[in-house]
Amino acid sequence: MILAQGEPLLEWDWIVRHSSQIFERFLQHAELTAIAVGIGLLISFPVAVFAYRHRWLIGPVTWFTGLLYTIPSLALFAFLVPYTGLSTTTAEIGLVSYTLLILIRNIVAGLDGVPADTREAAIGMGYTKRQLLWKVELPLALPVMVAGIRIASVTTIGLVTVTALIGQGGLGYFILLGLRRFFSTPIIAGTILSVAFAMTVDAALLIGQRALTPWVRRKSPGLAS
Amino acid sequence: MISLTDVTKRFPHSSQPAVDRLSLEIEAGKVVCLVGPSGCGKTTTLKMINRLIEPTSGSIVVNGAEILRQDPVKLRRDIGYVIQSVGLMPHRTIEQNIETVPRLVGWDQARIRKRVDELVSIFDLDRDLLPRYPAELSGGQRQRVGVARALAVDPPVMLMDEPFGAVDPIVRERLQDEFLEIQSSLKKTIVFVTHDIDEAIKMSDRIVILNQGGKIEQHAPPEEILRSPANEFVMQFVGAERGLKRLSLVSVSDIGVEEGPVVSPSASADEAKRVIDEFGFGWTSVVDDGQLLGWVDEEMLHDAAGVDEVKARKFAAFVTPDSSLRKALDSVVSSRTQVAVVLGDGQNYLGILTLEHISKEIIH
Numbered sequence: 001m002i003l004a005q006g007e008p009l010l011e012w013d014w015i016v017r018h019s020s021q022i023f024e025r026f027l028q029h030a031e032l033t034a035i036a037v038g039i040g041l042l043i044s045f046p047v048a049v050f051a052y053r054h055r056w057l058i059g060p061v062t063w064f065t066g067l068l069y070t071i072p073s074l075a076l077f078a079f080l081v082p083y084t085g086l087s088t089t090t091a092e093i094g095l096v097s098y099t100l101l102i103l104i105r106n107i108v109a110g111l112d113g114v115p116a117d118t119r120e121a122a123i124g125m126g127y128t129k130r131q132l133l134w135k136v137e138l139p140l141a142l143p144v145m146v147a148g149i150r151i152a153s154v155t156t157i158g159l160v161t162v163t164a165l166i167g168q169g170g171l172g173y174f175i176l177l178g179l180r181r182f183f184s185t186p187i188i189a190g191t192i193l194s195v196a197f198a199m200t201v202d203a204a205l206l207i208g209q210r211a212l213t214p215w216v217r218r219k220s221p222g223l224a225s
Numbered sequence: 226m227i228s229l230t231d232v233t234k235r236f237p238h239s240s241q242p243a244v245d246r247l248s249l250e251i252e253a254g255k256v257v258c259l260v261g262p263s264g265c266g267k268t269t270t271l272k273m274i275n276r277l278i279e280p281t282s283g284s285i286v287v288n289g290a291e292i293l294r295q296d297p298v299k300l301r302r303d304i305g306y307v308i309q310s311v312g313l314m315p316h317r318t319i320e321q322n323i324e325t326v327p328r329l330v331g332w333d334q335a336r337i338r339k340r341v342d343e344l345v346s347i348f349d350l351d352r353d354l355l356p357r358y359p360a361e362l363s364g365g366q367r368q369r370v371g372v373a374r375a376l377a378v379d380p381p382v383m384l385m386d387e388p389f390g391a392v393d394p395i396v397r398e399r400l401q402d403e404f405l406e407i408q409s410s411l412k413k414t415i416v417f418v419t420h421d422i423d424e425a426i427k428m429s430d431r432i433v434i435l436n437q438g439g440k441i442e443q444h445a446p447p448e449e450i451l452r453s454p455a456n457e458f459v460m461q462f463v464g465a466e467r468g469l470k471r472l473s474l475v476s477v478s479d480i481g482v483e484e485g486p487v488v489s490p491s492a493s494a495d496e497a498k499r500v501i502d503e504f505g506f507g508w509t510s511v512v513d514d515g516q517l518l519g520w521v522d523e524e525m526l527h528d529a530a531g532v533d534e535v536k537a538r539k540f541a542a543f544v545t546p547d548s549s550l551r552k553a554l555d556s557v558v559s560s561r562t563q564v565a566v567v568l569g570d571g572q573n574y575l576g577i578l579t580l581e582h583i584s585k586e587i588i589h
Contacts, residue, residue: 115310115315117310121306121371124275125306125325125374125375126299126300126301126329136314136316215315215316
């Protein structure tokens with residue numbers, strides 16, 4: 001057991017004394033997450049749009065990103081350290097890799113979900129391919145895309161803690177610290193903050209998506225014609 | 226206005242062409258229905274006109290220009306397009322949907338606003354609908370918005386692919402009537418695809434009946450197709466009730482009226498009885514200086530010396546020269562003596578119609 005005899009589960013004293021350090025680590029956690037999901041989107045978006053238009057690519061792309069997803073995170077970091085060191089780069093390569101499968105799949109699924117009649121009517125009215133993508137397909141795919149971003153963000157926030165092993169880790173730093181010292185307070189603080197952060201980001205993205213897609217929730221049987 | 230010459234479409238992996246050397250001229254300002262069983266190539270033909278489907282060979286000229294040499298995007302913006310499922314943008318309000326093509330072609334805000342107002346009044350749309358999303362409207366409302374959207378930049382040509390197919394029969398009939406009324410003033414050149422021969426008969430100036438591979442079996446006005454189907458295929462497609470269907474397309478003035486029993490109010494009772502006996506309906510019309518007063522029968526005249534001594538009874542129903550034969554037939558079969566009286570303007574007596582006379586038109 002990690003608990004040393006006779007110590008309380010949570011020492012508020014320790015938390016107060018380390019509050020500025022906790023805040024710093026929280027910012028690092030947020031930064032690692034934002035960069036991972038951001039770069040993940042920058043890669044996934046063009047790949048998904050391309051695969052959506054050239055459908056035969058969907059299989060190989062899903063296979064490859066699925067393969068990345070199955071690599072145990074510890075092994076991946078261990079493998080990368082000789083090349084990129086105990087750096088942010090190492091952490092991000094791993095974190096980004098794990099977002100790709102979820103993001104690409106959801107972007108493709110979102111685009112696939114655009115009603116065929118809407119697409120046909122849009123082309124028939126004279127939308128160019130680019131206008132169709134940006135003004136019709138992407139807005140309509142947004143709810144499913146954001147659902148993917150939410151899962152990717154929550155997953156990444158959890159995974160960032162593992163990067164403590166390569167000197168990064170955000171709030172994971174405290175979890176690792178607690179494990180090494182048989183000291184429960186930083187473990188609990190790190191875990192609770194990480195979970196709270198994940199839930200907050202998830203909720204914020206959902207609220208953002210609903211604000212951006214007002215048509216999704218405004219459905220009524222309609223007035224008598 | 227639209228002319229197709231030797232247009233052929235072969236889809237890959239298909240042994241038979243979907244449309245095989247189809248040639249067709251479509252006159253400006255007319256509604257032409259392409260009608261036929263599924264697989265006859267009617268939708269393929271329609272979609273080749275705005276190049277949603279590229280013809281394999283042949284030539285299509287719209288407004289004097291060969292469309293295969295035009296930019297397809299520009300071409301489509303100049304042609305109104307309505308599909309069965311409407312295809313309104315779910316993420317745009319009704320107003321934004323109607324504004325779609327004007328925005329694509331870069332109209333300024335003031336002009337767009339003015340045009341939306343016009344369309345709202347042409348289609349009698351409820352202004353409260355404008356800020357709503359398509360999912361909040363009923364099927365019939367969505368269809369009307371779909372047609373209004375297609376007319377937004379006032380294109381001379383409209384392509385309509387079963388535009389009223391997705392709504393229930395009652396709403397469909399109302400939409401068809403509304404559309405015919407709007408078309409009668411707008412005079413667009415319309416290519417209309419339907420699988421419903423009754424819709425084609427109602428909506429079109431000319432009907433093109435297509436068979437497999439886009440083979441034209443008959444291209445004629447609806448009345449002619451019903452009166453003299455070109456062949457067995459057309460006869461089958463038009464269906465068993467073609468005589469009855471035709472009645473709604475022929476008016477009373479087309480077949481002319483018959484002479485009926487008529488007396489003037491100054492006639493004697495004996496003279497009236499003679500007229501009644503001569504025609505054998507058991508009654509005679511009473512007409513004074515061209516004006517129909519009503520009818521009298523032998524029983525009413527029993528104790529009278531002259532027609533003016535009895536009060537002529539009003540006819541329960543009558544038809545006018547503009548009435549369709551369908552309405553005339555209805556009047557005839559619901560009258561006790563199987564005769565309908567035909568009146569012109571201001572109770573002006575013209576004659577009668579009998580079942581025999583109408584059925585001659587049905588049999589033809």
